[in-house]
Amino acid sequence: RRQLRPSEAGAASSPSHNRDTSENHQKSGHGGTQPTNHTKKPFPVLSFDYKHVKQPFEIFLWVLLASLMKLGFHMMPRLSSIVPESCLLIVVGLLVGGIISLVGEKPPVLDSHVFFLYLLPPIILDAGYFLPIRPFTENIGTILIFAVVGTLWNAFFIGGVLYGVCQIEGTNLHTVTLLPCLLFGSIISAVDPVAVLAVFEEIHINELLHILVFGESLLNDAVTVVLYHLFEEYAGVGTVTVIDVFLGIVSFLVVSLGGVMVGAIYGVLAAFTSRFTAHARVIEPLFVFVYSYMAYLSAEVFHLSGIMALIACGAIMRPYVEANISHKSHTTIKYFLKMSSSVSETLIFIFLGVSTVAGSHRWNWTFVVVTIILCMVARVLGVIGLTHVINKFRIVKLTTKDQFIIAYGGLRGAIAFSLGFLLDSNRFPMRDMFLTAIITVIFFTVFVQGMTIRPLVDLLAVKKKQETKRSINEEIHTQFLDHLLTGIEDICGHYGHHHWKDKLNRFNKKYVKKCLIVGERSKEPQLIAFYHKMEMKQAIELVESGGGVKLPSAMPSTVSMQNIQPKKTPSERALPQISKSREEEIRKILRTNLQKTRQRLQSYNRHTLMADPYEDGWNEILIKKKKMIEFEKRISQMNNYLTVPAPPPDSPTIARARLASDPQAWSIKPAADAGTIPSIKVDLASPQTPDSVSMVDEFGKPASRVPREPEDEEEGLMMRPPLGEKGEKEEQEEGKEQQRLLRCLSDPGPAVAEEEEDEPFLP
Amino acid sequence: MGAFHSVPDDHQYRILSEKTGFSLEQTEILHNRFKQLSHNSDVLRRDDLNTIPDLACNPIRSQIVEAFFDRRNFQKDGNGPVQEIGFEEFLIVMSYFRPPSVHMTEEQREELRRAKLRCKNASTILKVLFNMHDTDNDGTITLEEYRHVVEELLSRSGSLGKETAKGIADAAMLEVASMSMGRMGPDEFYAGITFEHFLKILKGIEIETRMHIRFLNMDTTLLCK
Helix, strand or coil, rough: CCCHHHHHEEEEHHHHHHHCCCCCCCCCCCCCCCCCCCCCCCCCCCCCHHHHEEEEEEHHHHHHHHHHHHHHHCHHHHHHHCCCCHHHHHHHHHHHHHHHHHCCCCCCCCHHHHHHHHHHHHHHHHHHHHHCHHHHHHHHHHHHHHHEEEHHHHHHHHHHHHHHHHHHCCCCCCCCHHHHHHHHHHHHCCHHHHHHHHHHHCCCCCCHHHHHHHHHHHHHHHHHHHHHHHHHHCCCCCCCCCHHHHHHHHHHHHHHHHHHHHHHHHHHHHHHCCCCCCCCHHHHHHHHHHHHHHHHHHHCCCCCCCCHHHHHHHHHHHHHHHCCCCCHHHHHHHHHHHHHHHHHHHHHHHHHHHHHHHCCCCCCHHHHHHHHHHHHHHHHHHHHHHHHHHHCCCCCCCCHHHHHHHCCCCCCCCHHHHHHHCCCCCCCCCCHHCCCCCCHHHHHHHHHHHHHHHHHHHHCCCECCCCCHHHCHHHHHHHHHHHHHHHHHHHCCCCCHHHHHHHHHHHHHHHHHHHCCHHHHHHHHHHHHHHHEEEEEEHHHHHHHHHCCCCCCCCCCCCCHHHHCCCCCHHCCCCCCHHHHHHHHHHHHHHHHHHHHHHHHCHHHHHHHHHHHCCCCHHHHHHHHHHHHHHHHHHHCCCCCCCCCCCCCCCHHHHHHHHCCCCCCCCCCCCCCCCCCCCCCEEEEECCCCCCCHHHHHHCCCHHHHHCCHHHHHHHCCCCCCCCCCCHHHHHHHHHHHHHHHHHCCCHHHHHHCCCCCCCCCC | HHEEEEEHHHHHHHHHHHHCCHHHHHHHHHHHHHHHCCCCCEEEEEHHCCCHHHHCCCCHHHHHHHHEEEEEHHCCCCCCCEEEEEEEHHHHHHCCCCCCCCCHHHHHHHHHHHHHHHCCCCHHHHHHHHHHHHCCCCECHHHHHHHHHHHHCCCCHHHHHHHHHHHHHHHHHHHHHHHHHHHCCCCCCCCCEEEHHHHHHHHHCCHCCCCCCCCCCCCCCCCCC
């Protein structure tokens, strides 16, 4: 029962306020009143009941604040180009924390429970799902060495030297024994994925360095977990024996491999489930998120590495899930992951700022300054030493510049803070000092290193990320190279990387894909899948560019298909081979033209309209392919329906009929029937080619008067060149006619058919 | 295998190793492998390579085998295929896939750079790749040849592969043409991909850094078939 205390009565609305003579009972919006002996109060029209919604209200208020801050930074481009977003967010957190404490309330501290269970998983899932697999696996050795050996080195070096410093007279740090020092070292040594992501995202560094630092920050979680628990357990006892060390190593293997296995299991489950979601496309994204989160939680149950579970789950399920889900679901997953990880990241940084104000601190100059110096020194020494060893095994060596960036990019972040926060202050009386030092190190790395890394990258002329899209040629040759190298290995009898990679691929293709991918796509080789994806992208871009004037900038030249086709004799060309991709291209172009006419006729919103044809998955496209084949067969038998006498085979009439399905630029010399047979040239790739002509020119009469006779119906099969070259006005005039004519040939999908159902073209 | 360790062979090994950049041990191992493949004769034929079981499931097997028998890859002037090759040619073709050497001193590196035969730089490696595509030795990769390449790559996918291969090859060729030629009139004809254009389109993936396999210093003839 909500009760309005007299002190808060001022907040209530006036009617009830005046009547609130009785102190105990107040009608709330819920439930009936308790029977009282007091006089009947008027029904409260408006009441104030904050406690009821306090928790979710505050949570979402924070989320709103975080999002507004993010918006705000982008309105000040000068500021955000100098200062990375993470710094600005921490400053905002400091301000908000300051304001809250000024008001008198106690500002909330970043609760470790909330952090590890709710704020961290979205960021890690986003990273894992979109992990670039190829560079990751190519550099896995280097990444693992940095993550495991590097973190161990950092932890012991910092812990050990700090212990030595603590023993020095003059500092009042005698109470800090060895094990707490090592514990502190293990907390502070881990590179933080959130901070690395936040800073590296903005500097667009080349892929190799990005994956090295980022991969390291992800994989060192296992080391951190083991070291943390090891030292925490035994810090009370005071000694660590050899057995404990041995158990620690075993525990490390269990934690990391176990985490990966848990993630893999959930990933396979998710992939398998996505096989059956064809009829419930709306909840497809949900499976991805739920399975991943369950993987994280399940790993955390056994104190395995949740981060590695999440990465494994996302990376494993992705190729199979993406082959199964619809295009819309794919977009949903992508945007939801990006959105939630972005909000999480913002919240984390803001809360770091607030916690700084809120937390209880104990500042010790020596401790803090030594910690900062040691962190940097340890990192630099570690990177240099490890690179020296690693370069012996790498083909592409890491240069000094690379090493500098790797060392400089070792940022610490909220994970270190949360781990420190989890310490029990009874067992660790110096917890406050630790926390202060941790926060100072975080501030130092995020502010100083985060702000200066961008000018340093420019100064050192470090290679930046190449923004070029992957082209079909690169894909072809990458695959070719893989097979070539496997072949060479087989010839020289050496079972190396490529041999095993090839075996894994073949196993994947033969067994795994059949299980996890639905329908025909399981047999689709990677090259074809890539090609289809590219086609799809180009078609979508074509539509989105709003006019099909030019193909997207991938091909800005006027080179078209006819430039590369070897010249054939006319007799050969009259019987074209029609390939599926050609048909798809036609269909897509037709669809776009059809859409545009529909747009004008029915004034739909472009966005909802655009969505329709691409909603269905590949199954539908394959079905349409089959329909297209049938259709083509029918076209070739069309001569029966004409009123003209049956033409001899290979005559221009038949050729025209076949022309309808083929966009290639044929010019059939009207040798015999000069005036009567229009020659149409259609150029799919390049609308500006002067050879492309419109029906208006050819028929010598305006297209609007094309009657619907069988003969003209046949002419109606002619491909109209893409609208783009003709200009808007003509489009509008011919819109209606185009619609009728194009409808014959195109297979636009259920939505269009329903609306414009008319007599079918072929009886 | 005692005959292979006599002094004259050592001297030959040294010459070959300097020429191709392999170490002495690697040269010896590869010679053992050569003997194994050619059934102890001095020349290797296509059938010897075709009978390697692991190679059977490789979609581009024929092109790989052809690369060993293509005179253009022997770093001498010459064109066209041969029927059989000796160990020297075998080693030369293998040397294209050797990782860049780390253990050589500066003088050795200089010496090798001077011996033009042993320039393992980007264009030499890519020339081997180019030669594998350009089967009719005319210096350009025509549309037909490119289609053949894509078909081979997709040869394991049955009928679906054959139909789409053409579309893929056409799109790829179009891309090369657009990138290399910029604007072309409607009547111009892009005959084929020349070596310069080939280099240009593959610049993005830095293929020379990946075109290598690791040769362990281990005699693998006993382990593998």
